[in-house]
Amino acid sequence: YDIEREIINQWYQDTSPATSLRTAKNQIYLESGNSEDTRIEYPIAPITKDVWNTFVFHFIHSYDEDGLIEVWHNGVKKLTIHGGNMYDTILPKWKIGLYK
Numbered sequence: 001y002d003i004e005r006e007i008i009n010q011w012y013q014d015t016s017p018a019t020s021l022r023t024a025k026n027q028i029y030l031e032s033g034n035s036e037d038t039r040i041e042y043p044i045a046p047i048t049k050d051v052w053n054t055f056v057f058h059f060i061h062s063y064d065e066d067g068l069i070e071v072w073h074n075g076v077k078k079l080t081i082h083g084g085n086m087y088d089t090i091l092p093k094w095k096i097g098l099y100k
Contacts, residue, residue, distance in 0.1 A: 001026055007099040011061070011085075011092040018086045019069065021055065023047060030071055034063050034084025044071060044078045061086050 005024040010017035018039070019032040026047045033039035045053075056072040063084045071079040086092050 004100060008097070009055075010095045010099065011059075012095065013087050013090050013092050015087065017095075018084075018092065028053075028073070030069070030079060030081075032069060032081060032085045034067070034087060036087075038084075042071075042079050042081065045073050059085070061091055063088055 002023070003025055005022055007017065007020045007022050009021035011019040016036060017031075018034065019030065021044075022029055022031055022041075028044045028047055030042045030044060031039050032042070054072075054074050058068070058070040060066065060068040062068075063086055065083050067081075067083050067085040069079065069081040069085055070077065
């Protein structure tokens with residue numbers, strides 16, 4: 001159990017990530033928005049220890065309302081998010097790895 005947020009996957013431009021897969025308090029969640037002030041945390045699943053997890057992401061990267069994120073966790077669709085998921089019109093970079 002860890003109360004500190006940890007990024008395990010992120011889509012960022014040149015500042016903090018507009019969209020990221022995170023963990024905290026034994027929960028996996030996606031955080032996304034088109035500004036640092038509008039990012040929302042979307043719960044995906046509790047953390048299950050000692051098992052592999054599979055994630056599938058479908059993205060339409062956009063600052064505007066035509067943005068889309070779909071998330072599957074272990075074969076089950078968990079999220080569909082419509083709206084901006086990046087801070088400006090420059091496409092984000094994808095980073096994988098622990099960041100705390």
